[in-house]
Amino acid sequence: MNQHLLRVLAAAALLVAQSAQAETLRFGTDPTYPPYEYKLPSGQLVGLDIEIGNTLCAAAHVKCEWVEGSFDGLIAGLQSRKFDAINASLAATASRRAVMDFTTPLYPANIRLVAAKAAHLQPTAASLAGKRIGVLQGSTQAAFAKQNWAAHNVAIVEYQDQNSVYADLVNGRLDGTLVVGAAAQLGFLAKPEGKSFELAGAQIVDPALLSASSVIGVRKTDAHTLQMLNTAIAQLKQDGTIDRLTHKYLDTGTTTK
Numbered sequence: 001m002n003q004h005l006l007r008v009l010a011a012a013a014l015l016v017a018q019s020a021q022a023e024t025l026r027f028g029t030d031p032t033y034p035p036y037e038y039k040l041p042s043g044q045l046v047g048l049d050i051e052i053g054n055t056l057c058a059a060a061h062v063k064c065e066w067v068e069g070s071f072d073g074l075i076a077g078l079q080s081r082k083f084d085a086i087n088a089s090l091a092a093t094a095s096r097r098a099v100m101d102f103t104t105p106l107y108p109a110n111i112r113l114v115a116a117k118a119a120h121l122q123p124t125a126a127s128l129a130g131k132r133i134g135v136l137q138g139s140t141q142a143a144f145a146k147q148n149w150a151a152h153n154v155a156i157v158e159y160q161d162q163n164s165v166y167a168d169l170v171n172g173r174l175d176g177t178l179v180v181g182a183a184a185q186l187g188f189l190a191k192p193e194g195k196s197f198e199l200a201g202a203q204i205v206d207p208a209l210l211s212a213s214s215v216i217g218v219r220k221t222d223a224h225t226l227q228m229l230n231t232a233i234a235q236l237k238q239d240g241t242i243d244r245l246t247h248k249y250l251d252t253g254t255t256t257k
Helices: 002-022 048-060 071-079 140-148 162-170 181-189 223-238 241-249
Strands: 024-029 037-039 063-068 085-091 111-116 132-136 155-159 176-180 197-204 213-218
Touching (some): 024 048, 037 048, 037 085, 048 063, 048 241, 140 176, 162 176, 181 197, 213 223, 223 241
Parallel strands (some): 024 063, 132 176
8 A cells, every 4th residue: 555655756756846847948158148048147038039038938838938049050959958948039041951850930030241341341252252250150151151252252251149249340350241131230239339330231141041031949859849839939920029029129120150
């Protein structure tokens, strides 16, 4: 009788533990990319993706937990189960789809070149020949620049965070950076150090490498999390929450990494 009771209690404890685990959704993010994900001086995580993520958790009746890391390490972190989903202005590309599943799109993309106003550069291989262009390591911008520009005497320099790219741009170590438009506006161009720079040329369009939308990435084996997020996204799109948050944070065009 005692052994039976112990087995029952152990099974109940396991169910409670599994339930508690299911009630927490862990998002992996790189908090160095305003206005999507960044930190206030107090250390609080804020931004479009952060607020969308917290709102999705509320809609799904789960607790949000945020795991921070560099952008180029997020896919590995997802695969090693350090977190359940990547929520970091993630572009939906074919190469990423091979290793993870995507939610339905959150907001559209807009990739731009940032360069000095006086340089009169354009986002073309001919215009950038002999120049140094900084990109975020592991981003779709890096993949595009390396495939389309590197063979044309354009030096592509990869960085672990976008703030370091901006610093080298200001210091003259770079001639430009390929970055998402709203991130450049709020994270650099709107600041005193960015006053001599601009979004140079038109938006870059490449359906093969530069996704038209931002998504949340989930492990291919995790159908439960994918369905939970898609259900919550559909709810927040229907009631206008995602549109409201997008307009709140992005007043210069919407973009992804």
